[in-house]
């Protein structure tokens with residue numbers, strides 16, 4: 001240390017460099033002045049969950065089947081589901097009440113991971129402040145339901161993957177259904193006339209023969 | 214005998230001094246800008262000199278361990294993000310490691326590499342912040358801290374693309390990681406890692422030769438080699454005192470045996486050494502990152518983890534070298550899907566035990582930077 005203050009001067013040089021470059025180099029001034037200007041949110045970011053529906057009517061197109069898997073997997077237990085019932089008191093596969101308390105939700109995404117029907121996804125909206133801290137942050141079914149188009153808008157990549165997966169699943173289910181119908185039709189066609197109904201026992205003969213031999 | 218008793222407080226005694234002035238008791242905190250959270254130091258001062266110190270914490274106690282004993286194993290994962298909220302990724306990894314020991318899940322190669330990448334990025338994030346706040350405590354208000362935050366921001370953006378969140382990542386799962394990095398992520402990561410040494414050079418020019426920092430930090434808060442071991446310090450605190458102990462080298466958990474890196478060691482155990490060790494560690498992290506990004510293989514990212522996590526009765530302790538020191542999770546299973554005992558060994562909490570010893574005989578202003586050099590996060594101290 002030959003000259004006292006040399007280190008400080010060097011440091012000042014760095015500060016000056018940063019200061020002047022901040023006028024013309026983007027990486028020296030990465031901040032934006034919120035709220036006048038908003039930084040873009042990337043499509044992978046997550047905040048609070050919402051429910052998806054297909055088609056135009058939120059309640060009819062609701063994907064959720066009230067299986068309560070997400071309710072059980074939620075670490076702070078902020079999801080509340082009550083299953084719907086029809087007039088005869090029989091349970092139908094959709095929730096009558098689906099509440100998420102976003103003041104408790106910890107944005108962990110575990111509910112999304114367990115849902116087998118791709119019905120719940122993470123939103124990326126962030127300006128959610130509310131005057132009413134109890135009811136205002138407790139989102140009910142109607143507030144949570146958002147169309148698939150909205151999902152495509154905020155998470156395009158993920159939404160496309162989800163759609164592909166659902167299409168594949170639907171195709172598989174369709175193929176299975178068709179196979180089942182075909183089998184049923186074949187069975188109906190090959191159904192022997194009532195008189196010849198004794199055929200099955202003849203098939204069972206080999207073991208008997210083995211036994212006798 | 215405990216180490217504190219064997220070393221009498223350096224010639225200071227509590228009572229009236231020569232001029233008859235009283236010892237002054239000061240409660241520094243819990244709301245004090247230098248305490249990095251809600252933490253209180255009960256100081257006994259003789260003039261400006263610290264003659265006794267009692268750390269008081271628990272203001273941020275959130276019952277993490279007890280909550281974890283009430284919910285299933287995978288449900289605890291997001292809670293671990295909130296322990297040391299600056300280093301979500303390493304917390305996740307430590308917990309996943311102990312759970313994987315409990316049920317013996319094999320982690321695929323690619324997932325191991327991704328884990329190393331995110332863990333080393335976390336180390337950069339943590340050390341950037343720590344050094345920024347350390348010089349902030351020294352009185353360099355703002356400027357160096359904001360340069361550090363600017364670099365940290367880039368890495369947090371990477372985390373956001375990867376996991377969806379900047380700090381509460383919840384990314385690592387038992388047996389792998391949650392999702393594959395999206396297209397272009399690795400390239401971006403490579404770019405940031407390549408540009409990082411330039412920032413470190415700039416930062417070192419800014420700080421390491423600064424006479425004020427040298428005058429304030431050298432020979433302050435000395436912990437000798439023996440004392441460091443007796444206090445069971447870990448991480449950069451321990452290495453600054455000259456003990457060559459890095460769990461990445463000792464345990465070689467994950468795939469750390471494949472990387473070529475050095476462990477920086479300090480010689481004096483003072484605040485300046487702790488600052489420099491972290492500076493040098495960042496360079497080693499960059500080295501590891503470059504190798505990991507280069508070697509990242511293709512393949513699966515999730516091992517064969519059971520759908521319902523129900524370990525056989527037994528216990529497991531998984532530990533990693535978190536940026537702050539040894540972070541361990543101790544799990545006892547009784548055969549149900551809910552842990553019987555869930556214990557966290559937080560590095561900040563254990564390192565904090567040396568605070569009194571380091572501060573005795575120094576000035577109040579030094580107590581602030583000694584606390585800053587320990588690198589505590591109250592979310593982890595109080596759990």
Ligand code: SF4
Pocket residue numbers: 049073074075076077078079100104105106107108109110111112
């Ligand atoms: S994101 Fe996590 S905390 Fe929030 S509702 Fe889903 S499971 Fe619960």
Ligand code: SF4
Pocket residue numbers: 063064065066067068069070071081114115116117118119120
């Ligand atoms: S959102 Fe999914 S997991 Fe939750 S109840 Fe509906 S279908 Fe089940």
